[in-house]
Amino acid sequence: MQGTVYKSTGSWYQVKTETGEFYECRIKGKFRIQGIKSTNPVAVGDRVVFDLEEGVEGKTGVIKKIQERDNYIIRRSVNLSKQTHIIAANIDQVFLLITLNNPPTLTTFIDRFLVTAEAYDITAVLLFNKVDTYTPEELAEVKYLAEMYRSAGYECVGISAKKGKNVEKVEAKMIGKTSMISGHSGTGKSTLINAIEPSLDLKTSEISRQHSQGQHTTTFAEMFDLSFDGRIIDTPGIKGFGVVDMDREEIGDYFPEFFERKQDCKFHNCLHLNEPKCAVKDALEEGEIAWSRYKSYLQMMEGEDDNYRIDQYQK
Numbered sequence: 630m631q632g633t634v635y636k637s638t639g640s641w642y643q644v645k646t647e648t649g650e651f652y653e654c655r656i657k658g659k660f661r662i663q664g665i666k667s668t669n670p671v672a673v674g675d676r677v678v679f680d681l682e683e684g685v686e687g688k689t690g691v692i693k694k695i696q697e698r699d700n701y702i703i704r705r706s707v708n709l710s711k712q713t714h715i716i717a718a719n720i721d722q723v724f725l726l727i728t729l730n731n732p733p734t735l736t737t738f739i740d741r742f743l744v745t746a747e748a749y750d751i752t753a754v755l756l757f758n759k760v761d762t763y764t765p766e767e768l769a770e771v772k773y774l775a776e777m778y779r780s781a782g783y784e785c786v787g788i789s790a791k792k793g794k795n796v797e798k799v800e801a802k803m804i805g806k807t808s809m810i811s812g813h814s815g816t817g818k819s820t821l822i823n824a825i826e827p828s829l830d831l832k833t834s835e836i837s838r839q840h841s842q843g844q845h846t847t848t849f850a851e852m853f854d855l856s857f858d859g860r861i862i863d864t865p866g867i868k869g870f871g872v873v874d875m876d877r878e879e880i881g882d883y884f885p886e887f888f889e890r891k892q893d894c895k896f897h898n899c900l901h902l903n904e905p906k907c908a909v910k911d912a913l914e915e916g917e918i919a920w921s922r923y924k925s926y927l928q929m930m931e932g933e934d935d936n937y938r939i940d941q942y943q944k
């Protein structure tokens with residue numbers, strides 16, 4: 630039988646067949662995918678082949694095969710820097726929910742996230758959420774950030790998941806696609822999904838309670854069918870987003886506004902660091918490229934991990 634993984638809870642996978650039936654499936658023995666060192670061999674969004682289990686009551690199955698993935702998005706596993714965790718597979722686009730404060734989303738985090746999305750060829754859209762709570766100064770900052778990311782080549786929308794502002798714009802972008810919703814814990818992922826599909830009635834939680842408990846409402850990624858043609862993937866709050874297995878030479882190519890100018894650099898393999906006649910640095914000096922983007926680039930080139938900074942910031 631064939632189906633798509635809608636949910637994974639560690640050892641069990643919820644698989645939906647083309648006829649719309651759900652089966653609880655698991656993996657038997659070692660199941661490794663070539664070339665990927667991952668803590669989870671099967672991820673939400675995977676298309677799988679499975680056998681029904683004999684002699685077992687209910688609808689359970691054993692996954693035999695994973696069909697080739699169009700793409701997948703990964704992060705480093707906690708505590709195991711060499712290992713990776715596949716967050717989801719076969720994604721058409723990813724929406725990153727950003728809030729200025731409560732919780733703060735740093736540009737270094739946004740940039741790392743975008744680089745990862747570029748590396749796996751997934752369209753990213755930035756959603757600046759909670760616009761209903763911002764002061765005029767904060768709204769000006771949102772506008773500034775949105776302009777900056779638009780000029781880098783990304784679509785940006787200011788929304789209020791709670792009040793419904795611009796939610797219909799997000800909805801329109803989801804038609805016919807599998808979308809992933811990402812963002813720090815508390816940025817409003819579940820609230821947005823509920824606004825789009827109230828029948829899902831996902832649990833949301835107050836920021837303060839989340840912090841005192843230090844827990845996420847959503848612990849596993851999960852895919853949901855929308856009432857229109859579209860699917861949504863809810864992901865656990867992501868703190869850091871490690872960039873995995875990326876050569877220093879390719880990082881710049883995942884900054885669209887750098888890549889666009891690279892052909893005008895004197896050296897075809899310019900790293901935009903100290904090389905003469907670098908089109909990226911020229912654009913930076915002229916204010917066409919944002920310093921914060923370049924700073925994130927330098928940080929990634931130095932292989933710095935900014936997780937600890939985000940953690941400090943969030944406490």
Ligand SMILES: Nc1nc2c(ncn2[C@@H]2O[C@H](COP(=O)(O)OP(=O)(O)OP(=O)(O)O)[C@@H](O)[C@H]2O)c(=O)[nH]1
Binds near residue numbers: 819835836
């Ligand atoms: N004022 C306002 N509050 C919002 C908005 N969106 C979400 N919230 C609130 O922010 C808090 C966190 O929202 P959730 O939807 O639970 O956030 P989440 O991203 O799903 O969090 P995790 O499940 O922990 O990853 C809740 O108290 C929401 O009511 C918004 O647009 N405006």
Ligand SMILES: [Zn+2]
Binds near residue numbers: 894895901907908910
């Ligand atoms: Zn250059």
